[in-house]
Amino acid sequence: MSRSQLRRVAGATGLGSDDTGCTILHVDMDAFYASVELITRPELRGKPVIVGGGGRGVVLSATYEARAMGVHSAMPMSRARRVAPDAIVIEPSHHRYAEVSAGVMALFNSITPLVEPLSLDEAFLDVSGALRRLGSPTAIAELIRARVYDEQRITCSVGVAPTKFIAKLASTQAKPDGLLVVPADSVTSFLHPLPVAALWGVGERTEERLVSLGLRTVGDIAHTPVDTLIRAIGQASGQRLHDLAWGRDERDVIPDAAEKSIGNEETFARDIDDPVFIHRELLRLSQKVAARVRAHEVLGRTVVIKVRFADFTTISRSRTLPEPTDVGQEIYEVARELYDALGLQRARIRLVGVRLEGLVGDAGRVEQLALDDGLTGPSAADRRAAEVAADRLRDRFGHDVVRPARLVGEPE
Numbered sequence: 001m002s003r004s005q006l007r008r009v010a011g012a013t014g015l016g017s018d019d020t021g022c023t024i025l026h027v028d029m030d031a032f033y034a035s036v037e038l039i040t041r042p043e044l045r046g047k048p049v050i051v052g053g054g055g056r057g058v059v060l061s062a063t064y065e066a067r068a069m070g071v072h073s074a075m076p077m078s079r080a081r082r083v084a085p086d087a088i089v090i091e092p093s094h095h096r097y098a099e100v101s102a103g104v105m106a107l108f109n110s111i112t113p114l115v116e117p118l119s120l121d122e123a124f125l126d127v128s129g130a131l132r133r134l135g136s137p138t139a140i141a142e143l144i145r146a147r148v149y150d151e152q153r154i155t156c157s158v159g160v161a162p163t164k165f166i167a168k169l170a171s172t173q174a175k176p177d178g179l180l181v182v183p184a185d186s187v188t189s190f191l192h193p194l195p196v197a198a199l200w201g202v203g204e205r206t207e208e209r210l211v212s213l214g215l216r217t218v219g220d221i222a223h224t225p226v227d228t229l230i231r232a233i234g235q236a237s238g239q240r241l242h243d244l245a246w247g248r249d250e251r252d253v254i255p256d257a258a259e260k261s262i263g264n265e266e267t268f269a270r271d272i273d274d275p276v277f278i279h280r281e282l283l284r285l286s287q288k289v290a291a292r293v294r295a296h297e298v299l300g301r302t303v304v305i306k307v308r309f310a311d312f313t314t315i316s317r318s319r320t321l322p323e324p325t326d327v328g329q330e331i332y333e334v335a336r337e338l339y340d341a342l343g344l345q346r347a348r349i350r351l352v353g354v355r356l357e358g359l360v361g362d363a364g365r366v367e368q369l370a371l372d373d374g375l376t377g378p379s380a381a382d383r384r385a386a387e388v389a390a391d392r393l394r395d396r397f398g399h400d401v402v403r404p405a406r407l408v409g410e411p412e
Contacts, residue, residue: 015190018183019137019160023128024253026159026167027144029104030176032121033061035154036100037090048087052077056267056350060092064176100152107147111140116253122171124164126253141179162187163249169198187247192219199244206233221245262296263304264288265353271310273346282335283328285354290328293356299324300356303334307342308351317342324360331356 029035033051038044048066052059059080062071069084080087101120108115111134114126127140134140141158148156155177159170162184169191174180182190196202196210198218213232215221221229222245229238243249264285272278282305293300304318317338325331335354 015181015186016183017138017181018185019181021162021184022137022160022181023126023131024161024164024167025125025127025137025141025144026161026164026171027108027123027125027141027148028157028159028168028171028175029121029148030155030157031061031063031067032100032154033092033097034063034066034090035061036097037093038063039153041090044088048084050077050080050084050087050089051092052080052089053092053267056269058267062087100154103152104148104156107144107151111144114253114255116255124167124253138179138181141181145179163247164251164253165200165244165249166190166247169194188222191245191247192217192222194218196221199241201237201240206237209233218245261304261355261357261359262289262292262298262300263306263353263355264292265306265351267308267351268349271348271350273348275340275344278339278349278352279336281352282339282354283332285352286332286335287328289354289356290326290331293326293359296359298359298361299326300331301358301360302356303331303338304355304357305335305338306351306353306355307339307344307349310348310350312350314351315342318357320358324358325356 034049037049037051044063046065047063048069048071049063050059050066050071051061057077059071059073059075059077061073062080066080066084066087069087071080071084071087075083077089081089097120104121105115105117105123108123108125112125112127112130114129116124118124125144127134127137130140131137134143137160141160145156145158148154157171157174157176158179159167159172159174159182160180161167161170161182166182166187170180170182191198195217196215197207199221202210209232210216210221215224221241224242226239226242229242232238233241266281266285301324302318302320304316306314306316308314319334319338321330321334331354339352
């Protein structure tokens with residue numbers, strides 16, 4: 001049976017169906033990682049399934065059956081196992097998620113060139129230029145939902161609205177497997193009953209501050225004088241929240257928005273106090289970051305490390321390079337120096353991460369020849385050429401086919 005013939009979930013009701021001027025769509029896959037796993041494991045459908053790492057990792061995704069038991073994304077796996085002891089735990093298959101995501105994004109780009117991905121499994125679409133060809137915004141949303149299911153065998157939820165902010169809220173209200181239109185003249189009636197935490201930028205601390213002032217709903221924010229909000233939470237935040245509370249969001253859908261940083265981190269199965277082990281992990285993460293940077297055809301100017309201790313205290317350190325790079329060895333050398341400068345000695349460490357920030361296009365790459373290149377060891381150009389060759393081998397034969405000699409035979 002075609003996806004378009006299946007029953008649609010209406011989501012929130014009472015808003016009407018007039019989609020005039022509602023040319024912004026937010027499309028969000030439902031329980032993406034878990035849904036992808038169920039494509040090849042249909043026998044698990046209807047059961048509580050958790051996708052996540054080992055005991056020290058976090059939940060990446062969970063089926064709605066597991067969510068009903070209290071499991072949610074980013075929850076520590078140890079807690080998820082206690083909350084849902086009968087849930088089935090699956091190790092993540094990141095390459096498979098990337099494949100499905102690429103198919104979904106290609107589908108979006110066949111609808112409109114104005115696609116702004118937010119992550120692997122969600123994006124904003126501006127369909128104003130597709131109305132003459134494909135019909136109303138609601139019809140386009142239905143088409144997307146049908147094609148996602150037919151082509152990828154997963155479901156998605158879509159919010160249709162006049163702005164990005166409202167469209168994203170609508171897709172959340174429509175989950176799972178639903179479609180919700182918020183007509184332009186129903187924006188405030190949709191927004192105002194929602195809790196203040198629904199507003200972008202309202203975290204736990206800001207929410208506590210607002211609630212302490214008696215502001216519990218978006219409507220409360222909307223009907224509070226801007227000056228009062230500014231005195232309570234600051235100039236920028238006060239004005240922004242007041243605008244959002246009235247549905248004002250002037251941001252356009254920006255296609256192919258450049259990533260601001262690329263990074264990887266690792267949570268250890270047990271707390272680590274061995275600096276040699278940490279150095280090896282920094283090298284492995286640096287190599288992964290460099291490979292991703294090269295795949296995006298960018299360079300990075302600033303190396304950042306992240307260290308989380310056994311008591312969950314987290315610190316970061318950074319250094320900006322004289323020239324941007326995409327070479328793993330160069331990233332590692334800076335990351336190691338940043339770590340050693342902390343003077344941690346035998347501190348017990350739970351997590352380390354490496355990130356490259358200040359990304360720029362690689363079209364302006366400059367290969368500067370030093371006087372001692374080739375005399376004291378491989379040059380920067382030689383190192384990059386070796387890493388690019390390793391990229392090609394990994395693409396063809398798998399991730400572990402080639403690695404730096406220091407990582408050969410590394411302990412799990």
